[in-house]
Amino acid sequence: MTKKATGAVGAKPRRNGNDPLGANSEIGRKLKQYYDELVSDEVPDRFAELLSQLEKAEPTQKKA
Template sequence: MKEKNKRESADDVVRQRRTGDPLGVNSEVGRKLKQYYDDLVSDEVPDRFAQLLAQLEQAEPSAKKG
């Protein structure tokens, strides 16, 4: 079993050198995660959430004084 894993690892290294992709299979996972993150960041903040944040910001100065 160990010999098979070593051979697969060596094959991965060779494949990475040929393609110039240092992450190999993980590159696709990374691309999908980046795409998901970019989509998430570009979404607008819901109005109700923005209102709650504004209320929290207003409450903080009074909490610090007291």
């Protein structure tokens, strides 16, 4: 008894005429949404303090 497989294996993705990227468009939208949320988050105080200490510890470089 063998069943005919249906589904993702060998299946071509459906493409809407308005959306040439198909499923990739949804992935792109999700990534952009995640990035936008990440960028809008505030920097934690402890992290900002560590960055400030690092900047002070680095030797000043002359710009050429």
